[in-house]
Amino acid sequence: MESQQQFTYVPGATTIGVVCTDGLVLASEKRLSYGNLVISRVGKKVFKITDRIGAACAGLISDMQVLVRQVEAYSKLFELDTKRNIPVKSAAKVMSNLLFNRRLIPLITQTLVGGLDEEGTSLYILDILGSVIPDKYAAVGSGAQIAVGVLEEGYKEDINVKEARDLAIRAVKSAISRDTRSGDGVDFLIVTKDGIQEDSLKF
Numbered sequence: 001m002e003s004q005q006q007f008t009y010v011p012g013a014t015t016i017g018v019v020c021t022d023g024l025v026l027a028s029e030k031r032l033s034y035g036n037l038v039i040s041r042v043g044k045k046v047f048k049i050t051d052r053i054g055a056a057c058a059g060l061i062s063d064m065q066v067l068v069r070q071v072e073a074y075s076k077l078f079e080l081d082t083k084r085n086i087p088v089k090s091a092a093k094v095m096s097n098l099l100f101n102r103r104l105i106p107l108i109t110q111t112l113v114g115g116l117d118e119e120g121t122s123l124y125i126l127d128i129l130g131s132v133i134p135d136k137y138a139a140v141g142s143g144a145q146i147a148v149g150v151l152e153e154g155y156k157e158d159i160n161v162k163e164a165r166d167l168a169i170r171a172v173k174s175a176i177s178r179d180t181r182s183g184d185g186v187d188f189l190i191v192t193k194d195g196i197q198e199d200s201l202k203f
Helices: 002-008 061-082 088-102 144-154 162-177
Strands: 015-020 023-029 032-034 037-040 045-048 053-059 111-117 118-127 131-136 136-138 186-192 195-199
Touching: 002 023, 002 088, 015 111, 015 118, 015 144, 015 162, 015 186, 023 045, 023 053, 023 118, 023 162, 032 118, 045 061, 045 195, 053 088, 053 186, 061 088, 061 111, 061 131, 088 111, 088 118, 088 131, 111 136, 111 186, 118 136, 144 162, 162 186
Parallel strands: none
Antiparallel strands: 015 023, 015 136, 023 186, 032 037, 045 053, 053 111, 111 118, 118 131, 186 195
């Protein structure tokens, strides 16, 4: 009974990442919930790390913010030391190390990290213990099981940013229709060779 009560209060979210031929789309809905309580309808779960790397998270908003700020700081230190931008894989590994070092008192967040570098576009999925899994598309959070079905049906190898944005909207809307912990719109972080563009859509 106690474990069921604890599970009830795990924060909900639907967060999506899609690798495209011309960039990357990260998207997350805006609702911040704690169990059956909606804390906010204007939460932001997508974050810029560098000019070419972003992150999107599902979990405790405070833990997300702490984690992203630390990775952003390490990325700037990397740039100062090496005089070049941090690769996406390295940023994901830094985040992995931070999560693993906190494993005894973990940061409650599932994270997607992605962006553009010299090797192209990449996306990595991280759990609360720092496991790093590369993929072409992903969904995390309480609405992930619903959203991933839409992603699997609509994803193709030659998808572009505009198509991926539309696919992300469909996936989030599908999750929102079944997951009470997700809702109230979607925030986007769109990474291309021109940099990062942030966008928002209210439902």
